[in-house]
Amino acid sequence: MSRNHLKNVSTEHPIHPGPAKKPRRESPNQLHLNPRYEHPTFVTPFTTAFTSATHFSDPTTNAHVGPHPFVHAVLPNIIDPAFLEQVKQALLKEQYYHKSNDLYEFYQSEDFKITTSPCLAELRDAIYSPQFVDTMSRLTGLELDPTKIDLSAHQYHHKGYLLCHDDDIKDEKKGTGRRIAFIIYLVDEDWSEADGGALELFAADSDGYPTKITRSLVPKWNQMAFFKLSGTSYHQVAEVLTPSRIRLSISGWFHGPLKRPLLTTQTLPIPPTDLSLSDYIHSQYLAPTSFSNIRDIFLERSSIELQKFLRPEIYDQLLHEFDDGTAQWDPTPIGPAFVRRYRRLRPAPPTSTLSRLHTFFTSSAFATFLTTVTNLRPTAHNSEVRCFAHGDYTLLHDHAIEREGLDVVFAMPRVPGEEEAGWDERWGGRTHYVADAENLLTMVPTANTLSVVLRDEGVQRFVKYVNCETKTKEGEKMAERREISLIFYEDPEGGGGGDEDPK
Template structure:
């Protein structure tokens, strides 16, 4: 008898395990089963018109909001518990910062299996009828967890085979002041994201779907709540991709040759230690070893103090530079205080071009030494065909920028297409109390890779020089809500400024 009892317990445990791992079956909300609703939704989607039941709309691009998607609240509660028990991976690059689970297509947890069954077996036929296209049985689903300062910036979701995106919200009571909204962008005539046209506040047990297309630009705004977790399931239904127009190529940024100013400008502005020829040779040696260097206390202290004027007289406006891929303030040169404009002239002057040549060994001035070997190396770098004309005059382009909460730049296709050999200069000010947790640092990455090659953090009056090739791209990390907290010496949030100049040989 003693030998049989453990066997019986084992069998009972096995049965319990099977019940525990069995698929939890659940139904869709009743409105999706209504034949009149199916017909009306199908007609509205194809005619690109609004339909109130299910909140189907086609502006700025076709999307549908289905509230109370799952018919049983208890299932949603249990699904949430299963999801919160998963392992989450930190995700962070130019575009996003949040936590994501592994792919859930093979998870054997009962409620996750149940929601997969609902989405890809029960709901998929309904969706096929609405959009009038066949969808594959491919399961593409994961869980995302957004907490304080997490964000997913503007993107279009386009990838071969993705036809319809979906998000199922599993949030507590949520308000727009908590952030984490799904923002839909309208596009301009070049199919580039222009501005937010619609904002959707997450609601528990609500499914949002939208057509993946060349204009389906959207973002998850930064989560501002310190207490709440924005939990969601998301993925894509796969099918034949929509036709997309040719990629838009942005016009090149205007480049200018140096301003004819002599070395007196250097002596007026630059820390004398950097004007010493032997020290310039030392800097060049370090730069040639690593292709980057930071020169601390670059400007004379008395000059750097003048940048306090920027706090009160900065005349830039928040603008979306090129489109929603960049967001920061740019100064208007016409209204700069005289001393600030003087620094702008310094960085664009002939004397400074020569100084940069001495720092880096790059050919940014005709007095820079050259030989046949250097000429051959330059041709290799530029990958110039023999029948093309090589522009020989060094030039530069630049901005005076203000960085504050919500500022960022993104990598995008146009950025990669225009990548070339160049020397980046970044000269920040008013960032003495800037914390790396705020964002606002410049990251250099290899094209189509997430691994960071170099990170340049804002540091007061520290001149950063970085030489990059055609396979190296850069972005400025999104500045989050932590930066908006009052600083020790001000009741306002933190802000810093920088000169950003790019020099071309």
Template sequence: MASKRTQGDCIKSNKKKKKENNCEETAELCCVVQDENVKRAVKEAWSQKSNYTHGDLELDCHPFPHCVIKNFIKTENFLENLQRELLALNFHEKSNDLYKFQQSVGLRNRTEAHIAGVRSALFSQFRPWLEEVLNVKLEPHVDISCFKYEYTDVLLCHDDELEGRHVAFILYLVPPWLSSDGGSLDLYETDAHFQPQSVVKSMVPSWNTLVLFEVSPVSYHQVSEVLSQDKCRLSLSGWFHKPTPERPPPYVEPLVSRSEHLPRDETILLEWINPLYLDISYQEQIQENFEESSEIQLKDFLLEEKFNQVCEAVQLAQIQWTKKGPDNKRRYEAACLDTLPECVSACWELLHSEAFFLLLSNFTGLRLHYLCPADDDDEENKDEEATGSSNGTRKESEPSIPKCCGELRRWSHGSYTLMHDGVAAQAEYALDLLLPFCCAGWNSEFGGYSCYIAKEEDEELLTINPEDNSLALVYRDKETLKFVKHINHKSNNDSINRRFYDFSFVYYE
């Protein structure tokens, strides 16, 4: 029987540990967990990767083994008191490329009666059950927090792999919940490279339901965006730990192909670009500002007539769009270049042209064209070559050839990019260019903005919001990463399915 004593009824003691034990309310687990026959059956099914169902327990091995236990804690009164204690905690909003939600302080040392009780139930009562079912020895380490997901909160596709994590669990304490409320736990199937392909199962959260799964290279999942504006998706989540086994090496995506400039002279600049930005003295001013901050935004960059033509053309049905993935790295649409209308293709050529490479050199001081003046380092290398005083450190005599890669992207509800390991490993010096279209009425609350952060840091170095006909240039080094924030439901909450487009180019010296 669960104790009915409240914290105020506890017998006082000079020993802190004894006092906590006296205050702890007991959480009795459901009968299906206590049934030895069920435990043996689950153990056998899990080892053979086969499905098994008994009463409130279901083991499903597709797309990876996961177990759902409904009515996990017997006593309803305990759950209601637990929910009240959890909602009284301090929560902190957490937001980055991967997620947006509220997280409580850690619950490892909390002494509230029902929080202590559920922690004990999970890590003292339930852990031995898991150890037998999985035939492993789990560490006593307690890793548990409370999470609140409210309107537009989300946790995007990831696999949970982190040193020591072996089994992930979620205990839901939600009001009556519908699939239309969002917030489902979505499971992905993977391809031969262990990359997520598509969601094959969605589980709607329900009161007093425990979900658990083994963390592995294929355990890709997400919490879909919460769409309800008046419900709170409250849950207890954490991990059971054991030494991490050896994992297969991460899949490395092929590098995006780069190309040299197209042979187009300055005539193309005169046809497309605001004359202000073709003035040499103004270019010098731009370069001075750029060199101070490594970024700049040039408003009204294209001639108004040209910009309006592209805005209309990018929305034509003739353009074929391809989804870019996988979801643990990105989700947006890219245009097939051979389907672009004439004026959009011409704008593409502009950004790819030799004349534009030279213009970017004038804007930034980077060596993106052979006519760009050499900087001091290059002059020093030339002097060393002439005098033979380089002490064996002379750079290659052949200069690198400036190149670029780019795409036309379409952004809408659910689009994003993530800072995945592959991006960090391949980071290099580069100049990013963004030129947005059809952004009228776009609000930063919708997401869709580009963020730059330093490796291993959470603080944003720079945020670029989509703005019509505003050319953004950002020079980043090997320690700088970028992402596009998830576009949330607010982008179409007034029955307008908002979209915007951008040319995204990267230039390399």
């Protein structure tokens, strides 16, 4: 179990370290990152070393990356020295709280999120500015979040310490957490190894437990040390040995997603078209009274199923293309297996009925139809044509959560024997909408049926495993759940530029 309770304390006593020196300037300067650290000739080899856990040293700045015992880096002269001196003087006037328990002995300031010091607020805003966070993202190869501020100052007095821990705190449900730990040192310029307070890094054994210290970084004025967090990023602050100095530092974390999105598909704007609804949709759904009836049901239930949705000749042409090989499925199922398994359609000829139908479902004409029957105004979508056969499914997963939207699924299942028999519920393959372990809605794939479901925040869906019962007779083709699956959004970005995927 990780020991990461730096803000859970057993004793907490405010202290004032005494009168502070007068700042060098009355108003704080804007923070300036050493321009060398943004130059491509530095960024490229640094990023390569950090992401591949190899050695790197920059002769111009003495910045370096070390791969052992886990990847870490040091950036000397990180900030404009005059501004950092102002920060130091502001910190010496701050109130600190005594933090003491089994793990540590030090003094900590208030969180910089609530600081009233203009100088410290400027530093905070600079460190978590999009420009600086983007630089750190490029240097580390990690996606980092500039909106999550996690920053404070620390004083280690004589005999102060912080024992072995890993800092690896995550929110598994949200899929986010600490990605990079960093320390900016404001110690005296002649601080040495004999003063203690080194950042010590531990190697880990095959079970992931810390063994021995294999790297020791001595604090240096205006130096930033940082490292990537993991379950084995064990480190500690060695005991401060000098009775006449204070080990002063600012430390914090950059947060971000724990993994890249597991499911990716492109979210696209809805293009203007001159397609006609009557060329595709059965006439029973195009009368004004039909629009009104559909809308009333949808507004009451947030879902509706429209059976025999396409004109019969269009649907027959669609089935024929599956039979004659015009529409072909990729033989390799899409994954990863702990999230989903099914096949996607290979690109079909542009003149095929299936291609024309997909164009129709993603058109402004169809979006207008959805607006009429739902009162929603979709402006973007993502889509895929997919097939679930025996052994296929989708699963709920914390790192593959769909953004809320309007789910639109057109079903075109293959059913052995008579098509009119319909999909047998014993086969599995149904769509379940759930929230907090409660099943809210179950949808059975039905031939030539359009289902429309408004999926709010907190509601997720999955397709139940398709079982062996789909093959009912020896030598008979197995049943398949075939569909055009779309999600429509009301905002242009579609929830993060396409990081979500239909399920």
